[in-house]
Amino acid sequence: MPCQNFYLKDGASMKDIDYLIIGAGLSGSVIARELTDRGYKCVVLEERDSVGGNIRGKEVSGINVHLYGPHIFHTNSDEVWDYMNRFCKFSNFINSPIANYKGEIYNLPFNMNTFSKLWGITAPEEARRKIEEQRIPYEHPENLEEYVLSIAGRDIYEKLIKGYTEKQWGKPCKELDKNIIRRIPLRFTYNNNYYNAMYQGIPLEGYSKIIERLLDGVEVFTGTKCTCADKTYLQSAKNVVLTGAIDEWYGYCFGALEYRSLKFETEELQEENHQGNAVINYTDANIPWTRIIEHKHFTGVYTPTTIITKEYPQKWEIGKERYYPIEDEKNRMLYMRYKEMAVRDGLITVGRLAEFKYYDMDDTIKSALKAVRELCGKQ
Numbered sequence: 001m002p003c004q005n006f007y008l009k010d011g012a013s014m015k016d017i018d019y020l021i022i023g024a025g026l027s028g029s030v031i032a033r034e035l036t037d038r039g040y041k042c043v044v045l046e047e048r049d050s051v052g053g054n055i056r057g058k059e060v061s062g063i064n065v066h067l068y069g070p071h072i073f074h075t076n077s078d079e080v081w082d083y084m085n086r087f088c089k090f091s092n093f094i095n096s097p098i099a100n101y102k103g104e105i106y107n108l109p110f111n112m113n114t115f116s117k118l119w120g121i122t123a124p125e126e127a128r129r130k131i132e133e134q135r136i137p138y139e140h141p142e143n144l145e146e147y148v149l150s151i152a153g154r155d156i157y158e159k160l161i162k163g164y165t166e167k168q169w170g171k172p173c174k175e176l177d178k179n180i181i182r183r184i185p186l187r188f189t190y191n192n193n194y195y196n197a198m199y200q201g202i203p204l205e206g207y208s209k210i211i212e213r214l215l216d217g218v219e220v221f222t223g224t225k226c227t228c229a230d231k232t233y234l235q236s237a238k239n240v241v242l243t244g245a246i247d248e249w250y251g252y253c254f255g256a257l258e259y260r261s262l263k264f265e266t267e268e269l270q271e272e273n274h275q276g277n278a279v280i281n282y283t284d285a286n287i288p289w290t291r292i293i294e295h296k297h298f299t300g301v302y303t304p305t306t307i308i309t310k311e312y313p314q315k316w317e318i319g320k321e322r323y324y325p326i327e328d329e330k331n332r333m334l335y336m337r338y339k340e341m342a343v344r345d346g347l348i349t350v351g352r353l354a355e356f357k358y359y360d361m362d363d364t365i366k367s368a369l370k371a372v373r374e375l376c377g378k379q
Helices: 026-037 078-084 112-119 124-134 144-152 154-169 207-214 228-234 329-345 361-378
Strands: 019-022 042-045 057-060 063-066 073-075 098-101 104-107 199-201 219-221 240-242 259-269 279-282 291-294 306-315
Touching: 019 026, 026 042, 026 207, 026 361, 057 207, 063 306, 073 078, 073 361, 078 361, 098 154, 104 112, 104 154, 112 124, 112 154, 124 154, 144 154, 154 306
Parallel strands: 019 042, 019 240, 042 219, 098 279
Antiparallel strands: 057 063, 073 199, 098 104, 259 306, 279 291, 291 306
């Protein structure tokens, strides 16, 4: 539906809107909830036919399916955890992914179970010595390969990082910025908990229910695409908040910001338990997918069948979904040009696509709550 074709309730006009919010994903939904609760009139416009963005799920055969890849909520923030618990109850799911390298199974993150399988050792000091023997001490690593080899050594790099990462980003590790992997956790314990976070879990009713509750009482129009071309009409609202892609909003006038995209293949299998774990990463470069998700293991539901999703990285191009921003210097400089335009236009930009950042869900909520505090502080 064209942007100008939505009709407000009760004969209201655009001038009655305090905040027109573009995007009904997690960022837009949190902002709409918080501003509405503070007495502001908010209207949300969403390009897709449904709300929730990439955290949206769907129940199939009694299993809550993550439609856009696995979303495991985790945070160290009391504020964010308490906020989310206003809208859902969490399972006690602990993320313990495993890696499959040519049929060999390894625990992730890299811990004593991983090291024991790699080298047949049992003591932390043995593992430390083995890693130290294999490390290549680049003083100033120039690319991702050199960075990983300087931290973790040859075996971990070759079996558990190289193939997966090159599939994910579509380039050899020698050509990737060393900052693409921000940290390589080496844990000298037998704890398989992937996240070093105080809180984690999966919403028992799925993420879509959270979005429904966040948007309760808010006027939302789906299937409504808006860009800067509509700004004369849109900016008759008192404030416009963009949570969608900032380069698309401005018609890619400086060029497109670069992302990696994903393709998902989901199928229901006539078996109770396919792989015994929610997430298995495939680190062999010759396997085309990066991981297989078995959705029922997120909540431990019993069903006679199971649903799996294979995840394939793709080159992003206009028209495909954006997943991972390529945060290199070229794209950062390009983003700043768009950001300068947004500041000039008085456009409020919040969220991973509007800010061109990789955000976990707790980062998204922090960013949205911070934006609301700043907006209300200006009133």
